[in-house]
Amino acid sequence: MSYRIALSKEQNGGLTAELYAICKVSSQLIQGAAGQEPTFREIYADTGQRQIKFTLQEDSVVLEPGILSYAHGRLKFEVIQQQPGQAGGFLGRAMRSAGTGESAYGTRVSGTGEVWTEPTHKHFVFANMESGDSMLVDDKAYYAAQGTLRLSTHQHSKVQGALSGNGLMQPRLDGRGLLVIESPVSVHEIEMLDVPPGETVTVDGDMMLMYTATMNPRLGPLVRGLRNSLRSGEGLVYTLDGPGQVFLTPTHIAVGSLA
Structure with missing residues (x-):
């Protein structure tokens, strides 16, 4: 059930x-004291479905x-x-x-x-x-x-x-x-960065969830030049200029990752 x-x-x-968790419900028999009738209690197991x-x-x-x-x-x-x-x-x-x-x-x-x-x-x-x-x-x-x-x-x-x-x-x-x-992660794992004017944030696109429209991003290699890009080991990254807010999923592991 x-x-x-x-x-x-x-x-x-x-x-x-409203957000709901779907749980499997089972009954467990509880043995009562001497002379008392046994009772049942319900046990809820989270299926991970929402x-x-x-x-x-x-x-x-x-x-x-x-x-x-x-x-x-x-x-x-x-x-x-x-x-x-x-x-x-x-x-x-x-x-x-x-x-x-x-x-x-x-x-x-x-x-x-x-x-x-x-x-x-x-x-x-x-x-x-x-x-x-x-x-x-x-x-x-x-x-x-x-x-x-x-x-x-x-x-x-x-x-x-x-x-x-x-x-x-x-x-x-x-x-x-x-x-x-x-x-891709729970709301408790989402990190919000409040970026003031004059500062920037650089982030892997897989970790980007959303950001305020006051920040117009630049998408490109982490460093200029093909050789430098290969040496850095990074692909394309977002660079966003403040002011604004950025919401990230830093604990998200991309599909296919060995981590």
């Missing part, structure tokens, strides 16, 4: 997001395609097409080449009711963006956002070396609303 246990909760306006419930009260949420498990209430579903240059390339995980002229799709749910997403072994971060905030997130990190947030594609011009054509593109969110981000 499986059971869901609430782990965290975040609310903004008429939208509430599930999100969105509760809408005359509000809306835009979901990444394919994550809906079930929903009920007075809800309206519509497929929204995000045109390139607005929000293309990140709502659909199958679209890895942002800016190629194709369109991506998202599922907007609006009204009053409950929406459950599919169980997954991934981690999640809930965040409330305030009015005037802008955030750039990793292309694989977007999961869901309140309908009050404006989603667009940000194109970076300062890209050196390996990338060409349309350059580096990332999801950008502006405005006020609730945001749900996928993360």
